[in-house]
Amino acid sequence: GLRSRAAFKLLEMDEKHRLLRPGGRVLDLGAAPGGWTQVAVERTAPGGRVVAVDLLPMDPVPGATIVQGDFQDDAAAAAALEALGGTADLVLSDMAPNTTGHGATDHLRIMALAELALDTALVALAPGGAFVAKVFQGGSERSFLATLKRRFAAVRHAKPPASRKDSSELYVVATGFRGREG
Ligand code: SAM
Numbered sequence: 001g002l003r004s005r006a007a008f009k010l011l012e013m014d015e016k017h018r019l020l021r022p023g024g025r026v027l028d029l030g031a032a033p034g035g036w037t038q039v040a041v042e043r044t045a046p047g048g049r050v051v052a053v054d055l056l057p058m059d060p061v062p063g064a065t066i067v068q069g070d071f072q073d074d075a076a077a078a079a080a081l082e083a084l085g086g087t088a089d090l091v092l093s094d095m096a097p098n099t100t101g102h103g104a105t106d107h108l109r110i111m112a113l114a115e116l117a118l119d120t121a122l123v124a125l126a127p128g129g130a131f132v133a134k135v136f137q138g139g140s141e142r143s144f145l146a147t148l149k150r151r152f153a154a155v156r157h158a159k160p161p162a163s164r165k166d167s168s169e170l171y172v173v174a175t176g177f178r179g180r181e182g
Helices: 006-017 035-044 074-084 103-124 142-151
Strands: 025-029 049-054 064-068 088-093 125-135 152-158 170-177
Touching: 006 035, 006 125, 006 152, 006 170, 025 035, 025 074, 025 103, 035 049, 035 064, 035 088, 049 074, 064 074, 074 103, 088 103, 103 125, 103 142, 125 152, 142 152, 142 170
Parallel strands: 025 049, 025 088, 049 064, 088 125
Antiparallel strands: 125 170, 152 170
């Protein structure tokens, strides 16, 4: 069975936006307890490659490589990219900081994680690749959105039905990566 309710959010976004394909290489950031990782492994088989990163320890997911560490540390990011073979077709970030209850602080923290995920996507994605990140409820920041719109063919916000209970939760889904900047 699926390990987390979160898994359904990725299933729903995949149904709508066709993110996962057999043979796909996926970087799954903020992966514990592993629901998205399970979905990614299933939907990239056969031939896929899935690397899951989290601060927290996580039970093994057959078919995935797990890197435990803070993705804000260069060492963890380098280990994850190496395990992926340097290139991804999809970068997912469900990374979320522990909320402080102070709205402005929580906003800054979640956007810092989303921007870090985007920086990684911009160096790791193959042309045509896709990026999904959890963003702040108010929508994405202007500069973050501007970068996405410049580097991807389509950028949308998604509120998967499975996340309705978390009223503040929102994802950005960017598809059709235009390739690394020369
Ligand atoms: N997508 C997961 C699933 O399907 O099971 C749920 C992810 S949960 C909402 C968010 C995760 O982000 C937490 O497990 C947390 O430890 C992780 N996280 C937050 N900041 C992180 C960071 N800097 N580096 C790595 N993981 C981080």
